[in-house]
Amino acid sequence: xxHAVPVIAIDGPSGAGKGTVARRVAAALGxxxxxxxxLYRLVGLSALRDQVxxxxxPALVQLTLxxxxxxxxxxxxxxxxxxxxxxxxxxVRSEAAGLRASQVAALPSVRAALVxxxxxxxxxxxxxxxxxxxxxxxxxxxxxxxxxxxSTEERAQRRLAQLQAQTTPADLxxxxxxxxxxxxxxATRAVAPLRPWPDAVQIDTTGVPVDAVVxxxxxxxxxxxxPTSRG
Ligand code: C5P
Numbered sequence: 001x002x003h004a005v006p007v008i009a010i011d012g013p014s015g016a017g018k019g020t021v022a023r024r025v026a027a028a029l030g031x032x033x034x035x036x037x038x039l040y041r042l043v044g045l046s047a048l049r050d051q052v053x054x055x056x057x058p059a060l061v062q063l064t065l066x067x068x069x070x071x072x073x074x075x076x077x078x079x080x081x082x083x084x085x086x087x088x089x090x091x092v093r094s095e096a097a098g099l100r101a102s103q104v105a106a107l108p109s110v111r112a113a114l115v116x117x118x119x120x121x122x123x124x125x126x127x128x129x130x131x132x133x134x135x136x137x138x139x140x141x142x143x144x145x146x147x148x149x150x151s152t153e154e155r156a157q158r159r160l161a162q163l164q165a166q167t168t169p170a171d172l173x174x175x176x177x178x179x180x181x182x183x184x185x186x187a188t189r190a191v192a193p194l195r196p197w198p199d200a201v202q203i204d205t206t207g208v209p210v211d212a213v214v215x216x217x218x219x220x221x222x223x224x225x226x227p228t229s230r231g
Contacts, residue, residue: 013179013183041097042067093166147196152180
């Protein structure tokens, strides 16, 4: 049985292009988006702000349940993220926030504290959710599950370009090391480890233009009978 509201789950390692593909697919279908990685990043950021240790699981759960978040989407598709009415868009995207996110994401009770918030995003006309466990733990009955991958080199190049676009100083060696470290942390954790699910369609995006990846996902959505705004 699938969700009454169609959900497209896009999982994969960092830098595989999940966020870009998710936003483009959602825009084409007129669906909502859920950037679940941003939630873990925000927990890490808020812990830093409130001086909560990343090992203090009970305090992190309290903080997670109390997060006051707002995601604004401009007509151009640019997203701004607000934490307690403070604009944290750039801070959330930093490499440090990514590594901190990966640490808090390994804590089962923090993951559990985010489940309801994530599932609440599945509202009409539909949702495109990206992360590590969208197709497994959060939306196991998603109408379409995608697992995006790309070579480590290409993922590092994309991350570097993103950081440079937001004028964050970065170099390829450091970004590559961060990606490898985060992949390892995400793939070896006990709870919701990063891995392709048997019922997910795997797409390797190495050397594939984003337009082609988006077209492939949209075709798969049509094949699965997902109602699209294009009819
Ligand atoms: O996708 P993004 O790079 O923003 O995610 C940051 C971190 O949050 C990941 O490295 C991963 O540890 C964690 N995460 C997760 N489950 C998700 C989304 C992100 O564990 N659904």
